[in-house]
Amino acid sequence: MEINSWFECKVKMDVMKDDGMTKPETFTYLVDALNFTEAESRIIEEVSPYSHGALEVTNIKKVKFAEIFTDESDVADKWYKVRCLFITLDEKTQTEKEIANNMLVQAATFHDAVQNFDNGMKGSLMDYRIASVQETKIMDVYRYVARTKEA
Secondary structure (H helix, E strand, O other), rough: OOOOOOEEEEEEEEEEEEOOOEEEEEEEEEEEEOOHHHHHHHHHHHHHHHOOOOOEEEEEEOOOEEEEEOOOOOOOEEEEEEEEEEEEEEEEOEEEEEEEEEEEEEEEEEHHHHHHHHHHHOOOOOOOEEEEEEEEEEEEEOOOOOOOOOO
């Protein structure tokens, strides 16, 4: 199983507007990193090409997502947080127990997010139910990619 440490990074940077003027805006990104220092370094590296001037990481916080479901279609430009409750049976008391997990789903619409989540959960052996689906401000997700050193 893949273990990720996710950090939500807020970045304030100058962006070029349609009228040619630059204006500071704050964006939220998700980065897979080992610690806060690496998260800051990686997000600066990833978003620097999109900045037209000043760039500042204004906030970093660690967040937990049990799974991230991506959608490769061109229209899937939003990220939704899905709170999923896995239903298990407590052997001792013979009662159902719910274990909550947060998942992140890329989709174009709320309906697509639910559908993409259900598709991602196909083949799961556990029963589950969706407790909530909420659109996030996350603009993009940057997974860790191992880089090879050139000789």
